[in-house]
Amino acid sequence: MTLQTTSHTFLGMPPFPEAARAALANTQQRRNLAHATATIRGKRALVVGEVERWEELRVAGADAKDEALHHLPHYLEQLEENLTARGATVHWARDAEEANRIVVDLVRATGSDEVVKVKSMATQEIELNEALEAAGISAWETDLAELIVQLGHDRPSHILVPAIHRNRAEIREIFLREMGTVGRAAPEDLTSEPARLAEAARLHLREKFLRARVAVSGANFAIADTGTLVVVESEGNGRMCLTLPQTLISVVGVEKVLPTFADLGTMMQLLPRSSTGERMNPYTSMWTGVHEGDGPQDVHVVLLDNGRSAVLEDELGRQALRCIRCSACLNVCPVYERTGGHAYGSVYPGPIGAVLNPQLRGTSSPIDKSLPYASSLCGACFEACPVRIDIPALLVDLRTKVVDEASGRSPEAASMRATAWMFGDHRRLEAAQRASTLAGRLLGGRSLRSIPGLGAWTQARDVPNPPRETFRQWWARTHGDDEEAGS
């Protein structure tokens, strides 16, 4: 059997502005994304708008996640206890390497050289597919969009719709070219009709579903008081993986824990509406340990930290761990819509990625240093977030971390200090303004097309001429030098 070779990783990505420049020039991707995000935005707005008490639901969702996060050790131990009592085996992984080793060992122990995969962000984050391949184990993505990405030797560009940057014609080409190399080939007369594409994927995947003895999944929620794992999906391919194989290994970020089964009710009202813009998603699978003679008989759960504990220590930043990976923030983000997800250099793109990546990976690499700045702070993400993560505030906080780590050694820091000194006293500001109004008078009606050092501004925008008189000069002239208006 051919060994699946998965996508390229995001290692060594350039800083966001550089990656974005290239992405902005990709006209096909721009068009695909503008169309796709506008469609999802419209659907979401409709189904969120019909919920009268949406704001109360958001608060309840945030509260449930905060309760779990603020007492995380307690709920994780409860989860482990309930999982173990119901026949599952719980493993703890500090980081990606440990998690990958655990999964590889578990698959090897079954004697299988392949796994079918349920769409999972946690396993993307730890690059499990690459680790499995290195161990000679093929990992077959079964989510339609993940399959498109994997077959295309591509990288995911969206949390919910990893192939959002592709259109139907491109998908047809990928299927025709690649399916036959790793399994059942696509029919030669394949068209780009959605139904035909879905049929080709169904036939290709069915072969793998019926053969596979091991499945790997993540989980949307892990419920502490029952030991139940939950996967929320649209296609039913996840359910095939969760029910057919003998062995099921789920890699679950520790922040996925929910205190009670009742909290799931809140989340199920928030997630599908925010994510796909549906009142309810087609398939929600829940499993609680092992059920004799029904479903996988060998059930493992790998609880993954991979930087999350460190985020939890940050009083402001830890609200990012509430994230339920719905993608609403991506779909409403004007930056994401134009640059696409690859520019963010991670499986977590968009506004939440601009927060999570520097939080989880630190701010030492060029891409992670640049991500907190990859936002105009327009606030559309916070408004759309179903668990009320104040993404703009977190971005600003991360920016201070980036600046503090640079210890003031940059031309920008020097100029910021100088400007702050000027604003420290109104007389200094007034002195600077005299220079500016002099320039304004010298320029007269002529307009500025370029100013040295301001190229980033003037490449597409004219510069306003400074006025001949500032406001405070006018005030002094018309209202007297004292601060108040004549009554």
Next chain:
Amino acid sequence: MTTGPTVALFATCFNDTMWPDAPRAVVTLLERLGCRVVFPREQTCCGQMFTNTGYADEAVPLVRRFVDVLGGYDHVVAPSGSCVGSVREQHPWLARRAGDEGLATASEDVGTRVHELSEFLVDVLGVTDVGASFPHRVTYHPTCHSLRMLHVGDKPLRLLREVRGIDLVDLPAATECCGFGGTFAVKNADTSIAMGADKARHVRDTGAEVLVAGDNSCLAHIGGMLRRQRAGVRIMHLAEVLASTEGAR
């Protein structure tokens, strides 16, 4: 005829230095509505540029200055949603981050009395007809911070609808960010320009002669683009339209 409240004008550094017509229009407008306007000269800047670029330490003295200079007034009005948003949302955070709980409490207190122009007119003065006249085709861009930080809602539009002679047309995709974003406009210039290009296109599609907004920073970006395109659309601050008596009988 100062029958109304005393209002301290926070001109904001950007308007003071580059766009003095906006704070001047606030003075004209508020005096016309019977307010007594004062301009405490010691004011400088709210510090937003420092805060949003990551230079929180540089912004803290400006938080203190804001409280010292403007904290004593019952009403502070600024012609900028963005700067008011920074004062209300960021000043307490900056003070707490610097370990100054006293300043944090003081800035929270001041924040309740600082208003963006349209908020002050509609919520405090209780007026929507400010006696303005402006016989031009106008479209209005709701800036992100006034919309999603201050939640001014349709207050600016309610004020504009009462202006005599105005031909107010809806801006398509109005609530989408123009791409200015402070230092974002230069740090991520390509993305900023891509966003601005779409905003400028929507503005041109309205056939408006004047683009109005409550923030001159966003207007400098969109307007700079429209001017580069020789689009035949000029920019005006909301305050200037509301202060206008052009064509009034």
